[in-house]
Amino acid sequence: MENLETFKHIYQRACERKGGPQALLTIIDKPLTNHKLSQIGDDRFLAEFSKKVFQSGFVWRVVRNKWPDFERMFFDFNIEKILLIPDEMLEQKAADPSIIRNYTKVKTIRDNAIMIDAVAREHGSFAKFVADWPSEDIIGLWAYLKKHGARLGGNTGPYGLRAMGKDTFLLTNDVVGYFTKRNIISGSAQSKRSLTAIQQSFNELQQQSGRSLQELSMIISKSVGDNYI
Template structure:
């Protein structure tokens, strides 16, 4: 597979975003593995839950209500959540301070259990995430989808990005680029497509030394309706 060079990707993003300085100001680095490993596991559960509630909803509304979510669900204390009886969970799901969606509320203890299982095997969920190689980031996506609840599609990747894990995001702009350059043809989240996407990003990372986070944004800035006059 012949990929477009990183220099061409970067040059196009520069032209569309007003030059190198303007473009670089839009980029951000992920956390280091050491920094990731220090994040409390309850913050992973909180971010997973926030991303699940934001999916298909107005993100701003969820952010505004999030302090109430933290209060209602004991700041996402994993041990407390796993001890919570079913009738209490149902009552909490009807609290007027949060978004009352019982289907999504049920993912909170379910994903707490996933995190607890990983804690027992790896010491902490944060270390598990930190040690997962970025060269197989789609493997982590698939793990979260299989062992968690409602973490498939872009929900898991967006949560990882917010937490600081280095990952690309398959936004509509990135997907458009991948299809236009014949990197993928079928379903976006098929194993064949995900493997092809991972190989492409690994190639650009090897070529450029840039993080997956930066590469994803650079590709997105080079397509779509986001041109800025220089």
């Protein structure tokens, strides 16, 4: 890609900004292996997606503090039990002050349980489905979650995947700013054209470096933007 820097240049700038290779290493995380990811219970995926749905547009700290009550209220996100929750019970749970009272978001818990269950029936488990999805088309997995899940579009689905350990880049302000400044994308970063260009860029950087999408995403973010050490 013509306007894309080499990984070497991006990495050197990130090291210079963060105090050297060792300092940079301490703030760069790696994703789980596909094997470890495939062993995670599907209930944990539902829990994390639900958490990210509630955190979207809300104070993350408040959601984290209330999360034990969410776990209790929704049977530790047991898929089979949640699939059996009738509308009336969902409404009752959504009105409980121990959680965040937002019926629209509460409904996504059951909706996403339906998606996860359908995938698990076809692929053995939702975790295996996610683990097997190729990183060179991670935007395809994002699109799947947006189409078949509830309120998992935008950054919500990708942040949920990253939290679970799936190798994915994230469209943070710094990452979007980098690709915009390099004229690799213009307009919305969420457009199909922009997403494709960003995926192709990450694939190229991955071929150069042998690093995961997660590492590359974090290194790019550390190479630009406000420099907090």
